[in-house]
Amino acid sequence: MDKVDRILSLLNSFRPEMKKSRFKIWLRAFLLVQFSGMFTFFLYRDISNGYFFWRWVTPALLLFVPIGFLLSRIVPMQANKDAKAVTLSIDRIYLVLIWVLVIIKVVTGQIPSLIIIADVIMCAIIGIMSGRLSGICIRVRHLKIQNGFLV
Secondary structure (H helix, E strand, O other), rough: OOOHHHHHHHHHHHHHHHHHHHHHHHHHHHOOOOOOOOHHHHHHHHHHOOOHHHHHHHHHHHHHHHHHHHHHOOOOOOOOOOOEEEEEOOOOOHHHHHHHHHHHHHHHHOHHHHHHHHHHHHHHHHHHHHHHHHHHHHHHHHHHHHHHOOO
């Protein structure tokens, strides 16, 4: 039991660090890179098969970046003066939205006549994730400056 207690103690001490903006931003950036890598593979395959075109990727991505910026406004965050850090909470709306979009992408990707919709959804997910991450970074920086965490 002693090992279990030490592991639980270590996890409990790490929990406050996991709420800090730096950890959350890097986690979101890692997820964005992972999704981008997977979706680039699928886009390349669909473009090679003639379902989609590279010239459509950038407009489709850029169309959804503002939606991500708007979603970044509803991310619960607060300045923790004791820790001199900004803490973020889970945004359930965004989490549900991304999961729904991924499920729709998987389903539409299996139907040849709907593959173009799956490709647009992939671009939408990356655009939303990019815009949201950018908006969160801006809000965190503003909160840090406002509370004197950055010199």
